[in-house]
Amino acid sequence: xxxxxxxxxxxxxxxxxxxxxxxxxxxxxxxxxxxxxxxxxxxxxxxxxxxxxxxxxxxxxxxxxxxxxxxxxxxxxxxxxxxxxxxxxxxxxxxxxxxxxxxxxxxxxxxxxxxxxxxxxxxxxxxxxxxxxxxxxxxxxxxxxxxxxxxxxxxxxxxxxxxxxxxxxxxxxxxxxxxxxxxxxxxxxxxxxxxxxxxxxxxxxxxxxxxxxxxxxxxxxxxxxxxxxxxxxxxxxxxxxxxxxxxxxxxxxxxxxxxxxxxxxxxxxxxxxxxxxxxxxxxxxxxxxxxxxx
Amino acid sequence: xxxxxxxxxxxxxxxxxxxxxxxxxxxxxxxxxxxxxxxxxxxxxxxxxxxxxxxxxxxxxxxxxxxxxxxxxxxxxxxxxxxxxxxxxxxxxxxxx
Numbered sequence: 001x002x003x004x005x006x007x008x009x010x011x012x013x014x015x016x017x018x019x020x021x022x023x024x025x026x027x028x029x030x031x032x033x034x035x036x037x038x039x040x041x042x043x044x045x046x047x048x049x050x051x052x053x054x055x056x057x058x059x060x061x062x063x064x065x066x067x068x069x070x071x072x073x074x075x076x077x078x079x080x081x082x083x084x085x086x087x088x089x090x091x092x093x094x095x096x097x098x099x100x101x102x103x104x105x106x107x108x109x110x111x112x113x114x115x116x117x118x119x120x121x122x123x124x125x126x127x128x129x130x131x132x133x134x135x136x137x138x139x140x141x142x143x144x145x146x147x148x149x150x151x152x153x154x155x156x157x158x159x160x161x162x163x164x165x166x167x168x169x170x171x172x173x174x175x176x177x178x179x180x181x182x183x184x185x186x187x188x189x190x191x192x193x194x195x196x197x198x199x200x201x202x203x204x205x206x207x208x209x210x211x212x213x214x215x216x217x218x219x220x221x222x223x224x225x226x227x228x229x230x231x232x233x234x235x236x237x238x239x240x241x242x243x244x245x246x247x248x249x250x251x252x253x254x255x256x257x258x259x260x261x262x263x264x265x266x267x268x269x270x271x272x273x274x275x276x277x278x279x280x281x282x283x284x285x286x287x288x289x290x291x292x293x294x
Numbered sequence: 295x296x297x298x299x300x301x302x303x304x305x306x307x308x309x310x311x312x313x314x315x316x317x318x319x320x321x322x323x324x325x326x327x328x329x330x331x332x333x334x335x336x337x338x339x340x341x342x343x344x345x346x347x348x349x350x351x352x353x354x355x356x357x358x359x360x361x362x363x364x365x366x367x368x369x370x371x372x373x374x375x376x377x378x379x380x381x382x383x384x385x386x387x388x389x390x391x
Contacts, residue, residue, distance in 0.1 A: 041308040048304055048372050052337070052365050152306040152376070216324050216338035225339050226363060229376065236306055 007272040018261035025254035032247035039240040046237045070227040073196035074172045079116045081171035085178040085238055086126030087246040088145045093253035095246055100129035102189045103177045122158055150243050155236030163228050178238035179245040185252050187245035194234045298350040299331040300370045305378040314350040318371055320364045329371050336366040356381040
């Protein structure tokens with residue numbers, strides 16, 4: 001049985017830990033609000049982008065034979081690139097591992113089907129998990145450790161790397177793994193194919209006139225510009241969703257930790273009091289016994 | 295008074311304007327365009343420059359944009375800029391462009 005002094009020390013250390021988890025929870029809550037606002041502010045852009053994408057797809061009318069490879073695909077699905085976006089830091093519950101797990105399952109599935117797979121990790125934590133199994137097919141990780149708030153330029157960095165590889169013919173299909181923010185307690189790990197893009201569904205008869213677009217300078221040049229930036233926007237959106245999810249996951253993980261610490265303190269305090277009482281009783285008995293002996 | 299149309303300027307970071315405008319000047323890659331209501335549907339890429347909008351309430355707003363597209367239909371104008379700031383927040387470097 002632990003001595004009174006040991007118990008006192010343990011209570012003190014659990015209390016210190018509780019203070020830290022409590023502070024982390026509050027920091028995460030503040031960051032979550034900011035991340036959520038950033039994600040919401042970016043939503044109109046990607047929605048409009050989807051709209052334009054739908055217009056272009058409608059204008060092509062399903063005839064993708066003449067379309068750039070970035071829209072129609074290379075016609076093969078032998079080589080895959082998995083972009084796994086996770087956080088740079090841990091202590092956020094199952095956030096990193098659930099994204100990594102989704103990526104790992106997909107990689108295994110593709111490899112079992114005889115496809116070539118490459119993995120690009122954005123964020124250190126996912127790479128740590130995947131490295132043990134896929135070390136030889138992993139590309140150097142993209143590190144956002146220094147980045148406080150994800151900006152469009154960060155997404156451009158990632159997308160540039162992806163585009164360079166695509167242009168070099170390194171892969172045919174790219175899939176992006178990230179966690180979609182639903183609420184503080186629910187983040188959904190998601191896989192989204194970004195190259196070739198899944199074409200958003202056109203609302204029935206949105207405006208059929210839009211298929212008579214004029215293009216300036218011309219259609220091909222616009223598409224050559226538009227498609228890469230669509231990839232960037234998708235990545236940007238995923239990164240923002242991820243940032244919000246990470247903070248949400250951390251907040252609920254730290255909330256749990258704080259509550260657990262509280263329960264532990266209660267239990268330890270009870271043991272401490274009981275032992276102290278037992279000691280006092282023993283001392284009293286000794287004194288009484290001593291007095292009676294006289 | 296000319297008819298208004300729906301004008302939106304969005305950058306990846308936020309929605310800068312959404313409202314009715316009378317006329318908007320857009321720096322298309324082939325030259326500036328004045329867009330009014332009932333413009334033919336056009337899709338153009340942008341060069342760095344100023345977007346100047348005269349809103350339906352008479353207010354004039356200008357923005358610096360760099361990169362992106364303008365999507366024009368008879369009833370809407372959507373400027374998807376890769377980078378956009380209001381005129382007040384421009385830096386000298388942007389003015390040079």
